[in-house]
Amino acid sequence: MTQNACNCAPEAKRVDLSLLEPVLAQYAEDDGALIPVLQHAQGLYGYLPLDVLREIAEKRSTPFSEVYGVATFYTQFHLMPRGKTVVRICQGTACHVAGAPAVTRAITDELDVSLGETSADLNFTVEAVACVGCCGLAPVVVIDEKVHGQVDAGGARKLARVLRAEASR
Numbered sequence: 001m002t003q004n005a006c007n008c009a010p011e012a013k014r015v016d017l018s019l020l021e022p023v024l025a026q027y028a029e030d031d032g033a034l035i036p037v038l039q040h041a042q043g044l045y046g047y048l049p050l051d052v053l054r055e056i057a058e059k060r061s062t063p064f065s066e067v068y069g070v071a072t073f074y075t076q077f078h079l080m081p082r083g084k085t086v087v088r089i090c091q092g093t094a095c096h097v098a099g100a101p102a103v104t105r106a107i108t109d110e111l112d113v114s115l116g117e118t119s120a121d122l123n124f125t126v127e128a129v130a131c132v133g134c135c136g137l138a139p140v141v142v143i144d145e146k147v148h149g150q151v152d153a154g155g156a157r158k159l160a161r162v163l164r165a166e167a168s169r
Contacts, residue, residue, distance in 0.1 A: 017055050019044045024059045034062065034070055038077055047078040083118045083125035085163055087111070090140040092131035098138035102153040104128065107141070110160030123167040 023040040027033040037060070041052050048071050057064040071077045089095075089104050104115060113119040113126050134140045137149025141156060148159060 015045060015049045015051050017051065020052065020055055020059075024056070027060075034060070034067065035074070038067075038071055042077060047081050050079070081118055081122055083113075083123050085123060085167070086125045086127065086144055087160075087163070088127045088129045088132070088142040089115075090130075090132045090134070090138070090142070091128045092135065092138075094135035094138040095131075095140055098150075099152060100139040103139050103141060103151055103156040106153040106156035107160050110157050111164065121167075124163065 020041060023037055023044070026040075027037050034056075037056055038048060041056065042048050045052060053067050053071060054064060056062070057067040060067075071079065087107060089100060089107060091100050091104075095103075108115055108126055111119060111124045111126060113124050115126055115128055118125040129142075132140050132142055132147065134147055134149060137147070139149075139151050141148045141151045141159060143159065143163065148155075151159065
């Protein structure tokens with residue numbers, strides 16, 4: 001996916017900013033509600049398009065730099081469209097030692113998407129995460145919210161193939 005200087009999704013088409021109106025109205029009197037506004041906005045759009053961040057800044061009379069700073073500081077916020085399926089590969093020490101690099105290569109190769117990126121068809125986002133807290137199951141892959149433990153490279157390829165097959169249905 002092509003990115004611009006701010007690492008935001010390109011604004012090829014305008015988003016419907018009218019969807020934001022009820023959210024902005026709900027929090028109009030709450031100066032400290034930037035995070036809930038961003039959460040609601042991301043829930044509406046699936047990510048935070050640059051036009052949405054600008055609208056939030058303007059309507060809340062908040063500097064754009066502050067809105068953008070909060071959106072980029074917290075990992076819960078995404079400035080790029082996300083895939084329908086999110087694959088997280090644990091890179092913590094236990095997972096790394098148990099083979100996470102090979103698992104990562106297998107998944108990214110099979111899904112044809114780079115680590116930290118979303119596939120062009122918006123089916124998959126593949127992310128590295130520091131730790132998922134399942135060290136006894138290392139290496140661990142989390143697909144959406146389902147944890148897969150003791151995944152080797154072969155198992156990772158199988159998981160990815162199943163995901164691809166499901167996405168093509």
